[in-house]
Amino acid sequence: MKELQLKYGCNPNQKPSRIYMENGELPIRVLSGKPGYINFLDAFNGWQLVRELKKATGMPSATSFKHVSPAGAAIGLPLSETLSKIYWVDDCGELSPLACAYARARGADRMSSFGDFIALSDTCDKDTAMLIKREVSDGVIAPGYTDEALSILKQKKNGNYNVIEIDENYVPAPIEHKEVFGITFEQGRQELPINDELLSNIVTEKKELPENALRDLKIALITLKYTQSNSVCFVKDGQAIGIGAGQQSRVHCTRLAGQKADNWLLRQCPKVMNLPFLDGIRRADRDNAIDVYIGEEYMDVLADGAWQKVFKTRPEVFTREEKRAWLDQMDGVTLGSDAFFPFSDNIERAHKSGVKYIAQPGGSVRDDLVIECCNKYGMVMAFTGIRLFHH
Numbered sequence: 587m588k589e590l591q592l593k594y595g596c597n598p599n600q601k602p603s604r605i606y607m608e609n610g611e612l613p614i615r616v617l618s619g620k621p622g623y624i625n626f627l628d629a630f631n632g633w634q635l636v637r638e639l640k641k642a643t644g645m646p647s648a649t650s651f652k653h654v655s656p657a658g659a660a661i662g663l664p665l666s667e668t669l670s671k672i673y674w675v676d677d678c679g680e681l682s683p684l685a686c687a688y689a690r691a692r693g694a695d696r697m698s699s700f701g702d703f704i705a706l707s708d709t710c711d712k713d714t715a716m717l718i719k720r721e722v723s724d725g726v727i728a729p730g731y732t733d734e735a736l737s738i739l740k741q742k743k744n745g746n747y748n749v750i751e752i753d754e755n756y757v758p759a760p761i762e763h764k765e766v767f768g769i770t771f772e773q774g775r776q777e778l779p780i781n782d783e784l785l786s787n788i789v790t791e792k793k794e795l796p797e798n799a800l801r802d803l804k805i806a807l808i809t810l811k812y813t814q815s816n817s818v819c820f821v822k823d824g825q826a827i828g829i830g831a832g833q834q835s836r837v838h839c840t841r842l843a844g845q846k847a848d849n850w851l852l853r854q855c856p857k858v859m860n861l862p863f864l865d866g867i868r869r870a871d872r873d874n875a876i877d878v879y880i881g882e883e884y885m886d887v888l889a890d891g892a893w894q895k896v897f898k899t900r901p902e903v904f905t906r907e908e909k910r911a912w913l914d915q916m917d918g919v920t921l922g923s924d925a926f927f928p929f930s931d932n933i934e935r936a937h938k939s940g941v942k943y944i945a946q947p948g949g950s951v952r953d954d955l956v957i958e959c960c961n962k963y964g965m966v967m968a969f970t971g972i973r974l975f976h977h
Contacts (some may be wrong), residue, residue, distance in 0.1 A: 632705025
């Protein structure tokens with residue numbers, strides 16, 4: 587198959603639309619549904635991300651994509667009891683490594699992952715398909731599917747769920763093209779390997795980079811390679827916990843990613859985990875209520891007439907002081923940035939979310955001030971010397 591006609595482009599008025607190959611055949615098969623233009627953008631970016639995560643870590647990997655940026659990305663480490671509960675998979679028993687990877691990728695930022703497109707590094711198994719079946723999602727791309735997994739996925743959306751199989755041996759041409767306003771852009775593909783050598787230039791007083799931090803920094807940088815720039819990524823224990831994508835200001839990226847990382851930790855607080863939700867409440871409504879409850883607009887869900895729609899009894903306010911005390915327990919977080927930090931305000935914000943390890947290109951005229959701020963907090967920072975913009 588050299589081309590595939592699509593219903594429309596980014597928007598319904600953008601017709602005609604297709605994907606096609608100038609030379610050779612498309613490296614994909616559509617096993618179910620009718621994926622659209624944005625679906626394929628998410629699918630192909632997501633596939634590159636998980637393929638690279640698998641190569642860098644040796645572990646099954648997954649990502650949850652929305653609007654051409656990952657909402658979450660993770661490798662298949664086992665889930666703790668707490669994580670199983672906040673990701674709503676504690677009723678699933680022991681999960682396969684691939685299913686754990688998707689639970690982490692989907693669960694880190696459930697608000698952003700609603701209606702995601704999923705990419706899996708390995709053959710989709712029954713466990714992973716069962717998790718996908720229960721979530722609001724547009725589709726999935728993987729190098730293969732077990733018969734049982736495919737049967738489960740084909741039941742989703744009345745048989746219209748998008749399931750794409752990709753040839754894992756497909757290698758694209760080294761030069762890529764993009765057309766904007768009738769003008770064709772050409773560049774070499776971003777094939778930079780994210781490895782130990784890239785993270786070897788440590789510029790801070792503190793030099794120790796534990797193996798788990800080295801792994802997490804690789805996850806952060808690989809995630810950034812496929813995130814719309816400017817972007818910053820916080821990673822903890824093998825998964826992205828906060829991604830700030832597409833912001834014009836670097837510190838706004840850091841603030842956005844840091845707030846998402848904070849929300850991830852706040853959701854693990856017993857006060858949040860024990861919220862008295864009404865029986866039978868929908869998963870999306872539960873996620874929305876938690877997001878409001880842990881934020882500054884908490885009265886939107888606690889006011890009379892509002893809480894009764896979500897909770898059995900009115901929860902106590904989660905005070906700013908309580909939240910800060912809980913967040914102060916966070917430690918050992920890694921942070922990657924796709925371009926240099928121009929000011930130390932990024933480091934100050936990162937510190938508030940427990941960041942201890944940083945990877946960034948370096949090259950700012952204020953590098954000395956950024957390094958000084960890292961030293962103040964006992965952080966370890968590596969200069970990669972390489973920018974990772976993605977547009």
